[in-house]
Amino acid sequence: xxxxxxxxxxxxxxxxPSLAPNPYILSSGVIxxxxxxxxxxxxxxxxxTGYISLGHGxxxxxxxxxxxxxxxxxxxxxxxxxxxxxxxxxxLAVPIGFAALRVRGASFVIVxxxxxxxxxxxxQSWSSVTGGxxxxxxxxxxxxMLRPEHHRVFFFLYGGLLLLALxxxxxxxxxxxxxxxxxxxxxxxxxxxxxxxxxAYKLTVFVVxxxxxxxxxxxxxxxxxxxDPVFQFSVLTGSYIVLMALLGGVRNLYGxxxxxxxxGVALEYFKVxxxxxxxxxxxxxxxxxxVVMFMPDGVIPSLTALVKRLRxxxxxxxxxxxxxxxxxxxxxxxxxxxx
Amino acid sequence: MPSGALLFQSIxxxxxxxxxxxxxxxxxTLYFxxxxxxMIAHSAFLILAAYLAWWTxxxxxxxxxLSLVVTVPLFFGAGVLLQRGLLSRLRPxxxxxxxxxxxxxxxxxxxxxLGYAFxxxxxxxxxxxxxxxxxxxxxxxxxxKLIAFALAAISLVALYLLMKRTQFGWALRATIQxxxxxxxxxxxxxxxxxxxxxxxxxxxxxxxxxxxLDTTIYPSLHWHWIGPLMAIIVVGGLGSVPGxxxxxxxxGLAQSLLQxxxxxxxxxxxxxxxxxxxxAVRPQGFFGGRLAQRF
Numbered sequence: 130x131x132x133x134x135x136x137x138x139x140x141x142x143x144x145x146p147s148l149a150p151n152p153y154i155l156s157s158g159v160i161x162x163x164x165x166x167x168x169x170x171x172x173x174x175x176x177x178t179g180y181i182s183l184g185h186g187x188x189x190x191x192x193x194x195x196x197x198x199x200x201x202x203x204x205x206x207x208x209x210x211x212x213x214x215x216x217x218x219x220x221l222a223v224p225i226g227f228a229a230l231r232v233r234g235a236s237f238v239i240v241x242x243x244x245x246x247x248x249x250x251x252x253q254s255w256s257s258v259t260g261g262x263x264x265x266x267x268x269x270x271x272x273x274m275l276r277p278e279h280h281r282v283f284f285f286l287y288g289g290l291l292l293l294a295l296x297x298x299x300x301x302x303x304x305x306x307x308x309x310x311x312x313x314x315x316x317x318x319x320x321x322x323x324x325x326x327x328x329a330y331k332l333t334v335f336v337v338x339x340x341x342x343x344x345x346x347x348x349x350x351x352x353x354x355x356x357d358p359v360f361q362f363s364v365l366t367g368s369y370i371v372l373m374a375l376l377g378g379v380r381n382l383y384g385x386x387x388x389x390x391x392x393g394v395a396l397e398y399f400k401v402x403x404x405x406x407x408x409x410x411x412x413x414x415x416x417x418x419x420v421v422m423f424m425p426d427g428v429i430p431s432l433t434a435l436v437k438r439l440r441x442x443x444x445x446x447x448x449x450x451x452x453x454x455x456x457x458x459x460x461x462x463x464x465x466x467x468x
Numbered sequence: 469m470p471s472g473a474l475l476f477q478s479i480x481x482x483x484x485x486x487x488x489x490x491x492x493x494x495x496x497t498l499y500f501x502x503x504x505x506x507m508i509a510h511s512a513f514l515i516l517a518a519y520l521a522w523w524t525x526x527x528x529x530x531x532x533x534l535s536l537v538v539t540v541p542l543f544f545g546a547g548v549l550l551q552r553g554l555l556s557r558l559r560p561x562x563x564x565x566x567x568x569x570x571x572x573x574x575x576x577x578x579x580x581x582l583g584y585a586f587x588x589x590x591x592x593x594x595x596x597x598x599x600x601x602x603x604x605x606x607x608x609x610x611x612x613k614l615i616a617f618a619l620a621a622i623s624l625v626a627l628y629l630l631m632k633r634t635q636f637g638w639a640l641r642a643t644i645q646x647x648x649x650x651x652x653x654x655x656x657x658x659x660x661x662x663x664x665x666x667x668x669x670x671x672x673x674x675x676x677x678x679x680x681l682d683t684t685i686y687p688s689l690h691w692h693w694i695g696p697l698m699a700i701i702v703v704g705g706l707g708s709v710p711g712x713x714x715x716x717x718x719x720g721l722a723q724s725l726l727q728x729x730x731x732x733x734x735x736x737x738x739x740x741x742x743x744x745x746x747x748a749v750r751p752q753g754f755f756g757g758r759l760a761q762r763f
Binding site: 179180181183224227228229231232233235236238239240242243246247250251253254364365368371375406407408409410411412413414415417418421422425 | 500
């Protein structure tokens with residue numbers, strides 16, 4: 130099942146650029162894929178351990194800025210800078226995770242929001258290095274390439290990154306490590322008493338998640354070419370990611386991708402139709418609230434449950450025989466065996 | 469080295485700011501004590517109250533303090549509704565995480581609606597006594613800052629008396645300490661928890677009015693408040709009201725003093741440094757906080 134869906138996804142990614150009617154649609158596709166990678170990367174922490182981070186937008190922004198600064202200040206080639214930036218962000222995630230994950234739940238969320246706020250403050254104020262509010266211009270990796278071709282290349286790069294992230298999630302899901310993480314999600318006390326090194330597991334998966342997030346952020350910097358702290362370190366980015374993952378379903382490999390496609394397309398559509406109004410915030414908040422209240426497991430499990438309920442007659446797992454019938458049946462079987 | 473008068477001025481301003489922080493942190497601590505909920509929307513309600521105070525002054529021509537007559541009961545009711553209608557309906561297993569998302573969603577909605585209703589323009593209350601100030605020992609203190617501090621101090625004392633001297637306060641503290649035991653002695657813990665939330669949100673109404681007196685407000689201002697407030701409750705030890713008050717005064721003072729060498733923007737980082745340092749060194753907080761051990 131995951132392999133079949135994966136094949137569909139690969140074909141979709143391979144076909145989309147040639148089907149896209151114009152470069153604008155293609156660039157929207159790049160943005161949606163960026164969301165899909167971010168939501169999948171978020172799901173390493175959110176899906177496995179149940180710890181919800183509202184600060185992943187900041188990790189992506191950090192990846193973008195690190196990539197941009199390594200190119201402009203350290204003269205690294207674009208894609209070397211991308212990898213180095215991801216390693217740096219992963220390294221930075223160790224002390225952040227150390228502070229955030231030593232205790233349970235609440236502190237993690239607090240730290241994740243604080244991370245966005247402090248990074249926004251630093252990157253806006255430290256203008257001698259980061260360009261401050263004027264932003265940072267990142268040189269393009271393929272100078273001279275025409276814009277539609279540029280979009281196409283980055284669409285495939287993002288597609289590759291998405292498949293890599295999905296494959297990693299799938300492998301973790303089936304591993305002993307993933308089992309331990311899911312035990313933390315279900316009951317951290319019991320997991321710990323059964324000998325799962327909960328803190329080390331949580332920290333490791335947080336670092337992996339940060340690395341994928343930073344890669345997505347770095348690719349965005351290379352693609353878009355211009356970074357503004359207000360958008361890179363926005364609480365809204367983090368909440369979009371959470372909305373996508375929750376809407377799609379955090380326990381499912383493709384849940385975040387599905388959520389990213391739905392929410393990402395909706396975001397692009399509303400941007401074109403209505404521009405940037407404060408009602409964006411209201412709609413996002415309302416949707417997030419509705420998802421949390423009414424389908425905290427996401428669309429995929431809700432729909433599966435609905436389908437199951439409709440087809441109940443055919444494949445019910447509960448035997449529909451009464452205890453008396455069962456006793457009768459057993460008695461007959463025993464007699465048959467005896468005779 | 470800054471002059472003595474400047475230092476003294478900063479200390480006074482820091483303590484006045486710390487008083488407001490303490491009142492707001494008390495509200496956050498109440499929520500956390502009752503339900504282990506980190507209420508992200510607290511500061512959004514704060515800004516909402518500030519806008520209502522501004523509206524009272526600007527459109528109705530009344531003193532902004534009069535808006536308290538409406539906002540305090542209104543916010544109390546909103547807090548009760550929030551707890552009874554939304555938070556208590558979440559699954560207990562994922563309550564901490566999902567309640568953060570719910571309150572976060574509410575914060576986004578309030579910010580968006582404020583932006584829609586009042587536009588993103590920066591607003592400021594113009595008061596007859598807005599520029600009045602008086603001097604003590606060479607420091608100049610604005611009258612409005614003192615009014616804001618007095619509001620915060622009076623509300624904190626009222627909250628303290630309510631918690632210690634009234635039957636409702638006993639019931640609320642019992643609910644915080646041990647919900648099942650409280651229910652066994654006949655306390656309607658669900659109703660008490662709802663009222664506790666109302667009380668917490670009422671602190672945001674008072675705080676917002678106090679804030680509006682001498683601050684320029686805009687819809688996204690609440691993000692500048694929620695970070696420091698969350699740092700305060702973590703440093704104070706989640707769930708401890710005296711701890712939160714001590715941390716609030718200390719960090720308010722530190723912010724005010726650091727503004728002299730570092731400037732206003734960088735001085736804000738003191739909250740985040742304190743937050744990270746506390747979690748890395750002493751996750752249960754520096755001022756007690758029994759509940760913090762596990763959270």
